[in-house]
Amino acid sequence: MMTVLSISHNELSRFDTLQRVEQRELSAEDAAVLLGVSRRQVFRMLAAMRERGAEGLVSSKRGRPSNRRLSPARTDTAIALVREHYHDFGPTFAAEKLEEQHGIRISHDTLRKLMIEAGLWTTRQAQRLPL
Structure with missing residues (x-):
């Protein structure tokens, strides 16, 4: 069964940038600067993307209630x-x-x-x- 994946513009941009890193068109350092994250975070995102595809880049907090909500x-x-x-x-x-x-x-x-x-x-x- 096919699942629908809702992905934000930011996550789509990350996916595109990380694909360019995977294809060696872009270095991890350059990707980190483009994405505004650390080099280490780029490697974490790459691992998530390799494991789960674009779904791995979607925030795991999406759809969950905030920890800061009032009782x-x-x-x-x-x-x-x-x-x-x-x-x-x-x-x-x-x-x-x-x-x-x-x-x-x-x-x-x-x-x-x-x-x-x-x-x-x-x-x-x-x-x-x-x-």
């Missing part, structure tokens, strides 16, 4: 507090108040995303669109 309990608590006390605040001011009043430290960008998902905040573009 669902923390996001639920933050949204509940914003809904209860700060529903008419913008994300930046609400984030400041969450930290001052409740000891919950959350970036205003993350809070903005959570508020949009919860329907407590609309983007400027959405505010301008006629209904």
